[in-house]
Amino acid sequence: MTDVTVPDAQYRAAVVDLLAVLAYGELSAFQRLAADSALAPTINDAAALAAMASAEHRHFTRLRERLVELGADPEEAIRPFVTAIDGFHQHTAPSDWLEGLVKAYVGDGIGSDFYREISVMLHPDDRALVTEVCEDLGQSAFVVETVRAAIVADPAVAGRLALWGRRLVGEALSQAQRVAAERDALSDFLISGGGATLDLAEIGAMFSRMTDNHTRRMQSLGLAA
């Protein structure tokens, strides 16, 4: 799986696409989390979400620097992914603080799972960077605790947030398909398993792991997946 044998130019095009979509994802997440932190009921809650947003900004900066190292113009590299990611956020604008929290945890979780799965196809440097920016920086504990407390206070919240979680997954998949359809270098790379042998069973196992992780995250929030 880690035996990368694709030609350099093809690898570079795919990895630039991958880091660029990840970079814009981080920048957008930063913008949304920061804006959502203004919906927080207390200053401490706002501070927690603001800290998560700042972490996303650091990740964006690291990815942007790596794009420059690879000889890419971040502006050019990122532009193709703006419509899909903006579309995701437009279709999943949280209507309140709790929806914002669930989106931060569940949405970021799905994204991170995907990038970590993909990262095994990358050269060690790129893999380390992707792993680093997908790390949980302790934000999960805050979200889990806050959402569970809200459900205890008002059990009716759980049904609404469970539906919201499903909508997040649906919108994420829809935009991911859009990106895959438009970016040949990236989707060829992913389908070919980065030149390594990635058979149908492995693709199936990857989706199964991602689905399991999503279900586990929803359950940790006290929500049906």
Add this chain to the structure above:
Amino acid sequence: MTDVTVPDAQYRAAVVDLLAVLAYGELSAFQRLAADSALAPTINDAAALAAMASAEHRHFTRLRERLVELGADPEEAIRPFVTAIDGFHQHTAPSDWLEGLVKAYVGDGIGSDFYREISVMLHPDDRALVTEVCEDLGQSAFVVETVRAAIVADPAVAGRLALWGRRLVGEALSQAQRVAAERDALSDFLISGGGATLDLAEIGAMFSRMTDNHTRRMQSLGLAA
């Protein structure tokens, strides 16, 4: 001026107020700048504004830590200032990217000038912290360059942005008066010059310096103050 002779309890109440209003100003600036960065015409512009926002977040974190060191509960300390600062932002929501930039530069500039003037009344540790969080982190150069380029491209922009700059000053003063009217410990401390001799001539000189700085900032943007 730097001879601080007010009783400890009075000083502590005033400095907690001062750091708290500054902290919430930084948190709000972080939230607004991050949201405004989503209006940027290019990824590079968005990245520049996002970096400014992240710097504000670091300042917020430093001020919040200092409030805890002083034995204050940041939540309690900050709450009294939420209405005034939220009010300022509600009344000065930028209608586009350029208004957001002018607000970031001119609004932050007025705030920083004020806090730096006040900081001479503080104990050295607090003074150093206020000076640190009011430092220009290079964001001015980016804003000046971008706004000047926009005026060259469309000179009609200058009139609109000049009016916008005056509105920012008016709203800032209006909310500052509101805070002063509500927070006795803070306003007594400021009027007394922190226990040092701050006469009318010095207060006049302080406002004159702040007005001069504001005019200089507007001019550097190519705008009439």
